[in-house]
Amino acid sequence: MARYVVGRIYTRCFVQREMAISPEIAVEPLPATRHKGSIFDGKDLLERAGHPITRKVVEQSLANAAAAGAAVCIRFRNIEAADAPTAMKNTEAHGDVIAGALSVLSVNPAVPLVTFCSRSDGSDGAIHWEFPNDPIISHGTNIPGYLDVVPALVAKALVDPKVALLLSLYRASQREPDADKKMLFQLILLEEASDVETGTLAARLTSFFVKHGVLGDFDAIAAQAGLELPAGKTLVDALVKLRNSAAHNGEITEQTLRDGSAEWLIPLIANKDGLHRLVGEAIRYTLAVLAGHSRDLKALAIELRPGEQFEVRFDDP
16 A cells, blocks of 8 residues: 545636645645637637638637636545555545535536546656546437437427426536436436426326336336346336435435335346446437337338338337
8 A cells, every 4th residue: 555646637617725625635726728628629620610710710719718717636645545546536536525515616517637646755656537438329229210319309399498408407417427426317307307297206207108108118228228127116116216315315325225115226236337328228218209209109211222111110129
């Protein structure tokens, strides 16, 4: 074991001066980034989109952003760990809690950018960039009609403010880097989607899915996520218990599930990737259904030759 200094740098967060969180943890203001990276990324993408800009415009943009992109470093001065990666990992939750408190102070989201680490003597250095690993979805997954769902969702959202709100909430959930917190946000989104129904959350979700004729479709989604529900339990039961565990306790663990009389879900949380996928796919499918794209109502038509088509349906294999 060794002692490490770990620094977690967050952008879009402003503090006037250094502040002590504890004797060994401090928040230090850093110079503004001026969004230099974003401006040069934008220049490159503008050129690729067929709208190049001049060096003068780039320089003017940098000047306009001279005070933008405030940043801070949360420095942990005494972390005991076996190695640098472990030391950085061990400060992740604590750093995000501090960032959450800073967001209240600065009225900014405090976005993680990079973490650095070294021993107290300066050796064994390491860094970890906090870039999100964006998924590349190049096939239909559980979205019936796949690409066709986009104009359908747009058309629906333009005339239905509730659907527009749900799309905005889903997009916001995708910005959350922590998979468990993202799942909580999406479970809340599912609750919001069903609030036109009455009764308990389980009753509202069941009524909502039955009304749209898609209740049985979620069994297939669970199977595709590699999760098998116990006999007598449905995906609605699972979603409600997961939501309650996360909302009431701030996390989903074996103990919080026991506290919520959901011991039957404990084997499922061992497959966290499958659980995250299950909730995410349930939300995506629900949004597609709101735009009229259910498995029964929408198949994907693929044109082979002019006038010749066959259908790819999204039924169980």
